[in-house]
Amino acid sequence: MSEREPIFDDLRRMFEALDPPPEHLEEAMIAAVAAEDLDSEYALLSLLSRNNELVGTRGAGPLTVEFAYNDVTVLLRVTDGPKANTRRIDGWITPSADGNVRLVAGENEVRATLRSGRFEIESIPCGLIRVWFEVTGRDDLATPTFEV
């Protein structure tokens, strides 16, 4: 193996100084790993985009979060819920499908029906959540943990 050019060490220090990982990242990853249920079989959706317009400010525009796995796309629209510190979620999955949706927020679990690719959850506490899809005729799908 040839020696690596020393400028790569400078580059490394520069990126570490100017674009460091978010402070909470390591702890969040340790928590995500600890919470993983090794017995469940599912396909993991990946985040494509998150359009957060002033989240947490009442009256602010909705948050849209988009996930994908192969040809499946999940779009979630998150708005303020009926009470303080709650959120309402409207979701669409394409291609259209029927089944069940399970939303896990800490100790709480909320279920909803997926009909023609659409579901709604009227109120969940804001914070970290994970959404599971049991879709007829397909493998189960799950989002990673994310914040609403």
Place this chain on the structure above:
Amino acid sequence: MPSSRLVESVRTINPVTDDGRWIRSAEAFDRWRSGERGAIDELVHEMTPVLWHVVRAYRLDEDVCEDIVQFTWLTLVRKADSVENPRAIAAWLIITARRQAWRVAARKRREDPVDEELLAPVLPKTASAESVAVETDGNHRLWAAVSRLNERCQRLLRVIAFDDRPDYEHLSQEMGMPIGSIGPTRRRCLEKLKSSMSDEGAKP
């Protein structure tokens, strides 16, 4: 006890270099696979910052990068049995993260073709602190010089900065060039970087 001294000496070989990180990661992964549950936390601690930088090389938003790092860890936990060479766990994690970053970046390009044309210059996240002005100034100059390179060079240099021995096969697929061209491309990118820095230095 000679054996514990040996372990100690392996751990203290150059703790700040990559080799130390690679060795500690492999050890932690071994211990986790043999049933020590908490050892995975050590592995996450060692490798999360490296994964962050490798994924950021794909110029994706912070939220998306965080998700890709999470995707990488969940994939490891769920598919730990498929890791063929536990000694190379650091490389396995980096390749998994890069593949996912590449997939997401390719999908975004497909959906948002304009985005790439209008890529705004990415500004450093950390404002310069006056107490470390000299070092910071050097970093900012280097950042600016990197930002003037094309996207391919930017990605290649950041990936190699955090991964001594990058997987050239996958890089060649991503970049649409033969494996044999990556070495010369790497050299050209470094030359451009150096000349970009000296041009800047020559300005009044």
